[in-house]
Amino acid sequence: MRKQIVAGNWKMNNDLEASKFLVKKIIKKLKNNSLQNTRVIVAPTFVSLEKVVKKAKKTTIEVAAQNMHQAKSGAFTGEISAEMLKSVGVNMVILGHSERREYFCETDETLAEKVSTALKNNMEIIFCFGEVLEDRKSKNHFKVVESQVKNGLFHLEASAWGNIILAYEPVWAIGTGETASPEQAQEMHAFIRKIVADKYNKEVADNVSILYGGSVKPSNAKEIFSKEDVDGGLIGGAALNADDFIELVKSF
Numbered sequence: 567m568r569k570q571i572v573a574g575n576w577k578m579n580n581d582l583e584a585s586k587f588l589v590k591k592i593i594k595k596l597k598n599n600s601l602q603n604t605r606v607i608v609a610p611t612f613v614s615l616e617k618v619v620k621k622a623k624k625t626t627i628e629v630a631a632q633n634m635h636q637a638k639s640g641a642f643t644g645e646i647s648a649e650m651l652k653s654v655g656v657n658m659v660i661l662g663h664s665e666r667r668e669y670f671c672e673t674d675e676t677l678a679e680k681v682s683t684a685l686k687n688n689m690e691i692i693f694c695f696g697e698v699l700e701d702r703k704s705k706n707h708f709k710v711v712e713s714q715v716k717n718g719l720f721h722l723e724a725s726a727w728g729n730i731i732l733a734y735e736p737v738w739a740i741g742t743g744e745t746a747s748p749e750q751a752q753e754m755h756a757f758i759r760k761i762v763a764d765k766y767n768k769e770v771a772d773n774v775s776i777l778y779g780g781s782v783k784p785s786n787a788k789e790i791f792s793k794e795d796v797d798g799g800l801i802g803g804a805a806l807n808a809d810d811f812i813e814l815v816k817s818f
């Protein structure tokens with residue numbers, strides 16, 4: 567059965583001290599809370615990963631990186647490999663975030679390679695995709711999302727899907743304060759589950775968690791997370807505040 571997930575993407579926020587402080591606060595607040603079916607993930611910057619992993623050890627909080635390079639090693643100045651992430655205890659990575667696609671020119675092809683590299687290293691992947699506003703206005707959003715999911719992930723065998731978490735993030739809703747309505751999110755999530763079922767089978771589709779991301783906050787999370795095919799959220803801004811983040815974790 568698929569799990570509910572709340573993942574906090576800290577983006578380029580929080581230096582080492584602030585990262586340690588935030589994760590400590592989250593751990594403290596979650597201590598007496600038995601979240602049987604909810605996974606809680608935080609994704610700090612590379613600089614803070616090792617220390618956050620150490621703090622989260624022996625807790626139920628999981629730690630993800632925000633990116634990684636597809637190559638094993640080599641002359642790629644400024645990049646980090648899967649092996650390097652593993653060496654500091656990180657077994658999960660966010661790939662395909664729209665900010666990576668837009669500002670760092672990550673293509674579907676590169677992302678498919680990154681996905682393969684991460685899986686080869688037994689890492690779990692939060693794979694992001696989503697349409698820009700023009701796509702939605704021109705009613706191309708389903709087509710755009712379908713091609714991002716296909717190009718990034720459909721080279722995988724069905725057995726690899728146990729390590730995939732999907733995150734639908736309409737770009738027009740990221741950091742804008744404007745969320746997709748619960749109905750818009752549900753409609754897209756059901757569509758994604760259907761294309762996965764068509765490509766693989768119902769079991770793969772039913773077992774993959776599909777997160778929604780884009781201006782999720784305590785005031786709107788309950789309604790969005792209550793939708794049948796929405797299995798949680800990938801949270802940006804609201805994940806930087808421990809109280810808000812914990813409220814989101816408790817929003818199912």
Ligand SMILES: O=C[C@H](O)COP(=O)(O)O
Binds near residue numbers: 801
């Ligand atoms: O990765 C998280 C998403 O980009 C959502 O960001 P946001 O919650 O600040 O809109």
